[in-house]
Amino acid sequence: MRFSADMMGTGILILLTVAIYLIILFVFVNARHKYKGGIIGQVINLIITTIGFLLVADIALFLVPNYGFLTAYTINVIFKIIAMVSLAVGGLKLFSK
Numbered sequence: 395m396r397f398s399a400d401m402m403g404t405g406i407l408i409l410l411t412v413a414i415y416l417i418i419l420f421v422f423v424n425a426r427h428k429y430k431g432g433i434i435g436q437v438i439n440l441i442i443t444t445i446g447f448l449l450v451a452d453i454a455l456f457l458v459p460n461y462g463f464l465t466a467y468t469i470n471v472i473f474k475i476i477a478m479v480s481l482a483v484g485g486l487k488l489f490s491k
Contacts, residue, residue: 408455415449433488440484447477
């Protein structure tokens with residue numbers, strides 16, 4: 395898989411974003427073991443779910459060389475919408491308690 399000069403900068407930014415998501419997931423998975431149950435545990439699970447969907451959305455951008463920009467961007471947008479909906483629904487569940 396070869397990238398042109400234009401795609402190289404974008405690829406590096408996507409890799410940086412994925413690395414940051416992985417660090418956030420690592421921190422919150424370790425925090426989940428410390429704060430089991432209760433509202434704090436539910437919020438941590440909500441954050442892990444949202445960051446997981448955002449991670450998958452950004453990883454989908456690596457499909458551009460194989461499937462084209464339109465398909466990869468569509469998958470990216472779908473997973474970002476899923477992340478925002480899961481955050482909204484989880485927040486409403488926590489807010490209603």
